[in-house]
């Protein structure tokens with residue numbers, strides 16, 4: 001009899017335990033995770049200042065802005081500006097949605113080819129590519145603007161602002177809410193690119209690679225960590241990646257060159273345009289002096305650490321790198 005009593009007690013206790021677990025599950029199943037990832041104050045401040053600077057900067061390739069919330073609908077490609085405004089759509093693809101302002105399947109096919117070409121080298125440099133399954137099933141929208149004025153129209157539509165975008169060849173628009181990051185789309189200014197007589201196709205491809213690099217970098221950035229994406233860090237990286245297709249050189253005046261050499265790595269560069277070329281030369285110096293593996297390891301650290309710690313991570317210091325980078329720039333590009 002005693003045996004049965006203790007058995008019964010155990011049975012009742014375990015039933016109670018199960019019931020309380022069930023109760024806890026029923027209460028919490030609609031709640032957010034118990035420990036919510038938070039964006040640190042330093043990162044939040046950094047991103048807000050960054051966006052202010054981007055909106056007033058010249059020749060922008062990138063916009064990042066905070067939104068109140070990213071609802072589940074926002075991630076769906078049916079909410080895309082191109083879909084909503086009935087642009088020509090090329091979507092026989094698992095990774096991308098192409099929107100064009102003209103019925104031109106050749107143009108869309110070339111863009112698709114170039115975009116797929118970027119994936120392997122992107123994995124090499126960035127550690128990984130960002131596939132739709134990693135971003136709630138969202139395919140990357142790529143807009144091809146061939147008519148006069150349509151680039152400006154699409155950029156304004158994606159950014160939600162009437163700033164003048166017409167000087168640039170490409171734009172990547174990104175939104176974040178809390179620690180979630182969503183790429184709204186990439187816009188290519190085919191109209192401006194194809195008014196060039198020489199190497200237009202190379203510029204088309206390298207501009208697309210530049211913008212795709214922004215996509216991978218910002219989708220990989222851990223906003224729950226302290227990160228310091230100075231403009232040169234990501235614009236230089238995008239230029240360095242695009243230079244695998246076509247290397248552009250920026251002409252600086254004598255005065256600008258002197259200013260350029262005074263820049264510190266722990267800052268956004270001055271003049272603004274030097275973030276592109278000076279930043280690219282930083283990654284180029286790192287590759288030539290230490291090898292590609294160092295560059296890619298450095299980029300991976302940048303996703304979740306400030307600049308100085310990312311350099312320490314690959315066994316280098318800010319002071320040393322700054323000195324060596326300036327020597328590299330002087331030797332190869334200024335003297």
Ligand SMILES: [Zn+2]
Pocket residue numbers: 060061062210214234235238
């Ligand atoms: Zn850019």
